[in-house]
Amino acid sequence: MSEPTGHGATPPETAGGAAAAPGPAGAPATTPPREPHEPHEPHEPGGRHEVDGAAERAPSRGPLRDPVVLGSLGVLVFLALAGLILPSLLPHGPNELVSDRALDGPSWGHPLGTDELGRDLLARVLAGIRVSLLVIVSSVPLALAAGGLLGLFSSASRWLDTPVQRLFDVVLAFPSLILGLACAAVLGSGLTSVIVTVAVAASPVTGRVLRDAVRSQATRDYVVSARVLGVGTWRLYLRHILPNCFDVVLVQAALACATAVFVEGGMSFLGLGVPPPGASLGSLLSTSLNVLTSAPFYAAGPLVVISALVLCFTLLSDALNRTMAAR
Amino acid sequence: MLRYLLRRLPVTALVLLLATVPIFAVLRMAPGDPAATLAGPDASPEAVAAIRHDLGLDRSLARQYLSWLGGALHGDFSTSFVNGAEVSGLVGRGLGNTGTLTLCALVLAVLLAFPLGVATALARTARLRTALSALNVVMLAVPTYVTGVLLTMVFSGALRLLPPGGYVPVLDDPVEGAQFLVLPSVCLALPSAAVLARFLAASLQRVFHEEHYFASRMRGLSRRRLILRHGLPNAVGPLVTVLGIQIGHLLGGAVIVEAIFAWPGLGEAMVSSANARDYPMVQAMLLLAVTVFIVLQLFSDLVYALVDPRVREQP
Numbered sequence: 001m002s003e004p005t006g007h008g009a010t011p012p013e014t015a016g017g018a019a020a021a022p023g024p025a026g027a028p029a030t031t032p033p034r035e036p037h038e039p040h041e042p043h044e045p046g047g048r049h050e051v052d053g054a055a056e057r058a059p060s061r062g063p064l065r066d067p068v069v070l071g072s073l074g075v076l077v078f079l080a081l082a083g084l085i086l087p088s089l090l091p092h093g094p095n096e097l098v099s100d101r102a103l104d105g106p107s108w109g110h111p112l113g114t115d116e117l118g119r120d121l122l123a124r125v126l127a128g129i130r131v132s133l134l135v136i137v138s139s140v141p142l143a144l145a146a147g148g149l150l151g152l153f154s155s156a157s158r159w160l161d162t163p164v165q166r167l168f169d170v171v172l173a174f175p176s177l178i179l180g181l182a183c184a185a186v187l188g189s190g191l192t193s194v195i196v197t198v199a200v201a202a203s204p205v206t207g208r209v210l211r212d213a214v215r216s217q218a219t220r221d222y223v224v225s226a227r228v229l230g231v232g233t234w235r236l237y238l239r240h241i242l243p244n245c246f247d248v249v250l251v252q253a254a255l256a257c258a259t260a261v262f263v264e265g266g267m268s269f270l271g272l273g274v275p276p277p278g279a280s281l282g283s284l285l286s287t288s289l290n291v292l293t294s295a296p297f298y299a300a301g302p303l304v305v306i307s308a309l310v311l312c313f314t315l316l317s318d319a320l321n322r323t324m325a326a327r
Numbered sequence: 328m329l330r331y332l333l334r335r336l337p338v339t340a341l342v343l344l345l346a347t348v349p350i351f352a353v354l355r356m357a358p359g360d361p362a363a364t365l366a367g368p369d370a371s372p373e374a375v376a377a378i379r380h381d382l383g384l385d386r387s388l389a390r391q392y393l394s395w396l397g398g399a400l401h402g403d404f405s406t407s408f409v410n411g412a413e414v415s416g417l418v419g420r421g422l423g424n425t426g427t428l429t430l431c432a433l434v435l436a437v438l439l440a441f442p443l444g445v446a447t448a449l450a451r452t453a454r455l456r457t458a459l460s461a462l463n464v465v466m467l468a469v470p471t472y473v474t475g476v477l478l479t480m481v482f483s484g485a486l487r488l489l490p491p492g493g494y495v496p497v498l499d500d501p502v503e504g505a506q507f508l509v510l511p512s513v514c515l516a517l518p519s520a521a522v523l524a525r526f527l528a529a530s531l532q533r534v535f536h537e538e539h540y541f542a543s544r545m546r547g548l549s550r551r552r553l554i555l556r557h558g559l560p561n562a563v564g565p566l567v568t569v570l571g572i573q574i575g576h577l578l579g580g581a582v583i584v585e586a587i588f589a590w591p592g593l594g595e596a597m598v599s600s601a602n603a604r605d606y607p608m609v610q611a612m613l614l615l616a617v618t619v620f621i622v623l624q625l626f627s628d629l630v631y632a633l634v635d636p637r638v639r640e641q642p
Binding site: 166167169170173174175176177178181182184185188189258262265266269270271272282285286288289292293296299303306307310311314315318 | 341342345346349350464465467468469470472473476477479480484491575576578579580582583586587597598600601602604605606609612613616617620621
C-alpha cells in the first residue's frame with residue numbers, strides 16, 4: 001500500500017481465501033497486483049489464531065489437488081467438449097430451420113426448445129460455446145504475448161518502464177466494453193473487433209503482474225549467481241526468470257479467458273459481435289429478453305452456459321493463485 | 328495538501344493528453360473516407376473535396392488533432408455524421424440519465440459492500456468464510472447481462488413486481504420513477520459491491536493486526552465499539568481509491584445495463600453510434616468516459632490524501 005495511484009491499490013487477501021481477483025465483470029482495471037508471497041494468517045478481531053480452513057493448512061499441495069481447481073476445470077472441459085463434439089452428433093445445425101413451431105418449449109427432439117425462427121436452441125447454444133472458444137483461443141495468446149512482452153521490457157529496462165506503465169494506465173482508463181465499442185466503431189462489428197478488444201483489454205493487467213513477478217525474481221540469489229556466472233541477459237530472462245514466473249502467467253491466462261468470454265458475450269449482446277445469422281451466447285441472451293414473457297425457457301441455456309464459463313475461469317484463476325502462492 | 332495536488336496534477340494531465348491521441352486516431356484509423364460517405368455514392372469528386380475541406384480533413388494530421396483538441400476543450404465536438412445534430416447536445420441529453428443510474432448503483436454498491444466486507448473480515452468458521460467468498464465470486468464474475476436477464480425474469484416475469492424496462496423521470500414521479508430504477512441499479516451495483524467488499528475485508532483484517540487495535544481490545548471495549556470506532560475508520564482509507572475506479576467501471580457497465588432495461592442514457596447512443604460509425608459521437612463519448620475516469624481517480628487520490636496524511640507525505 002505504497003501509493004494510492006488507482007490500479008496499484010491494495011492487494012486484498014480475503015479471509016475466505018479467495019485471492020485478489022476482481023473478475024472481468026466489474027473491473028479488469030481494479031485487478032490489483034497479486035502478491036502471492038504472503039500466506040495469510042487470519043486473525044480474529046480478538047487476536048485469536050485460527051487454523052481451520054484448507055487454504056491455511058496446506059502449504060505444499062499442488063494445484064491439481066485443489067477441489068476448486070479440479071471442479072472448475074472439469075466443468076470447463078465438459079463444456080468445451082460439448083461445444084466441439086456434440087454439434088456433429090446433432091441431427092440439425094444451428095442455422096437450420098428444423099421446426100415449423102417457433103418458440104416451442106423443451107421437448108425430446110429439442111431439449112432446449114426452438115427459437116423465434118424455429119431453429120434448435122441446443123444447437124445454437126453449442127455454436128455459441130464454439131464462438132467463445134474461438135475468441136479465447138485467438139485472443140488470450142495475443143493478450144499474454146503483448147502484455148507479457150511489454151511487462152518484460154518494462155521490468156528489464158528502467159528507460160522503458162515509465163512509458164510502458166503510462167501506456168497501461170491509458171488502456172486501463174477505458175472499461176473493457178467501452179474499448180469494445182471503440183473497436184467496433186473502427187473495425188466494424190464482428191469477431192475481429194471482439195478478439196482485438198479482448199487482447200487490448202487483458203494485456204495491461206498481464207503486463208503489470210508479470211513485471212512485478214520478474215522484478216521480485218530478479219533479486220533472488222539464483223539470478224544473481226547466474227549473472228555472476230556470465231549468463232547473458234536474454235538467456236537469463238528466457239531460461240531462468242520466465243520459467244519461475246510461469247505460475248503468474250497461468251493465473252493471468254485463466255483470468256484473460258474469463259475476460260474473453262465476458263467481452264464476447266457483452267459485445268454480442270449489444271449487437272457488435274457475431275453478426276445475425278450466427279449464434280453467440282450473448283446474442284441469444286439479448287433475443288431471450290424480447291421473448292421473456294412468451295418463452296421464458298429461451299434464456300435458460302445461454303444463461304447457464306455463459307455464467308458457468310465466466311465463473312469457472314474466475315474460480316480457476318483465484319484457486320490457482322491461492323494454491324501457487326501457498327507453495 | 329496543495330503540494331500533493333501539484334505533484335499529481337501533471338501526471339494526470341499527461342495521461343489524459345495521451346489518451347486523447349488514440350481517441351483522435353479512431354477517426355483516422357477507420358477504413359473508408361468520411362467525406363465520401365457523407366457525400367453519398369453519386370457525388371462528384373469536387374463535391375467530396377468540398378466536404379473534405381468543410382470537415383477540415385484536407386489539413387495536416389497534427390493540425391486536425393490540435394483543432395479537434397481545441398474544440399473539445401470548449402465542449403465543441405462538431406456535428407454527428409448521422410443526423411447532423413450537435414454532438415455535445417446529444418451527449419448531454421443522455422448524460423443525466425446515465426448519471427442518475429450510476430449514482431444509484433454506486434450508493435447501492437457501498438450499502439451492500441459494508442455489511443458483506445465486515446462479515447467477511449469477521450467470519451470465524453471455515454464454512455461461513457467459504458460461503459461468503461463464494462457469494463463474492465458469484466457477484467463479481469457473473470456478467471451484468473446475465474444478472475440483468477435473471478432479475479427481469481424473476482421480478483418482472485414471475486413475480487410481476489417491477490417493470491421489465493423503461494424510464495420515467497424520477498423528479499416527475501418519484502414513486503414510479505424509482506420502480507424503473509431498482510432493477511438496473513441492482514444489476515449494475517453487484518460486481519462493484521463485490522470488489523468493494525473484498526477490499527474492505529482485506530483492509531479491515533490489516534487493521535486487526537495493528538497494535539493500536541490490539542491495545543483497544545485490551546482496554547476491554549465491546550466488539551461493536553471496536554469495529555465501528557476503531558476498525559472501520561482505519562480501514563476505509565484505501566477504499567476511497569477503489570471507489571473512484573469503480574465509478575468509472577459503473578459508467579462502462581451502464582452501457583450493457585441500459586441496453587437490458589431500455590434505459591435512455593448514453594449507452595444507447597454509444598452503441599448506435601458505434602454501429603453507424605458516427606465518429607464524432609464515438610470520439611466525444613470516449614473522451615467523456617476517459618476524462619470522467621481519470622478525474623475521478625485523481626479526485627479519489629486527493630480524498631485519500633486528505634483522509635490519510637501519510638499518503639501525502641510520501642516522496
